[in-house]
């Protein structure tokens with residue numbers, strides 16, 4: 156795994172909703188095979204997850220905030236699909252919508268061809284916060300809990316599965332300790348084991364390593380990739396770090412600043428931890444950065 160450098164991107168300040176006819180843009184980044192303008196509106200319906208023209212809004216008594224505007228992308232089985240964009244572009248909101256916690260005001264989200272209408276055990280979220288594990292439960296009980304609460308498994312099978320996934324994240328020896336006895340990275344490993352134990356159709360991760368120190372973050376990226384090699388889960392991963400996106404993802408959706416729109420889709424199959432520091436990796440990171448920077452300048456320049 157790798158740690159991440161931090162091409163942290165900053166967005167323009169939030170503005171109110173501004174619906175406009177923006178049909179599925181995508182923008183080539185250059186080199187064939189490395190980075191491509193990839194959004195394909197005519198792609199076959201074989202995708203596991205389809206986000207189709209999705210606009211998301213928050214309504215407060217004072218105003219309506221449009222978080223994303225007509226965003227479309229497809230995620231295929233075993234993809235490591237990354238949502239990358241500046242702060243406030245709606246990445247977390249998109250993840251919440253895929254999770255079924257927020258309904259689109261426009262467009263729809265489909266999982267296995269069925270419209271997502273509510274949360275379900277087929278979509279499990281791992282958050283950034285370390286306090287996502289109930290502190291009164293042991294590590295093993297934490298991992299077992301969703302399996303039991305959703306009646307996915309009986310107690311014995313749930314325990315077996317919990318230990319299986321704890322072993323996968325290297326924490327089987329910590330099964331009987333409580334979360335406060337663990338480091339931040341270990342807590343995130345428990346959260347990942349708990350999510351994978353549910354064997355979701357899609358694992359949703361919202362900046363899961365952002366609160367970790369740089370070395371631990373790199374290590375966690377590495378472990379996530381190793382885990383993916385073993386389990387081949389489907390991942391939808393949110394980050395605002397370009398390097399993390401290139402390392403973790405095989406495909407990256409680049410979102411423009413608030414409200415988030417699809418700016419480009421980038422093929423990052425060829426990059427991994429070993430690419431860090433390499434010329435191609437750096438050039439791609441720079442091009443992504445420039446695209447986002449350009450957008451911000453354009454936005455800032457407009458009245």
Ligand SMILES: Nc1ncnc2c1ncn2[C@@H]1O[C@H](COP(=O)(O)OP(=O)(O)OP(=O)(O)O)[C@@H](O)[C@H]1O
Nearest residue numbers: 169213220222241242243244245246247248395413
């Ligand atoms: N509960 C809320 N009520 C009103 N507006 C909200 C709410 N949550 C988010 N927003 C707004 O929606 C927009 C998208 O927020 P979101 O958190 O999805 O962005 P993000 O890309 O995940 O940002 P970050 O990288 O900083 O987490 C922002 O303008 C934000 O201010």
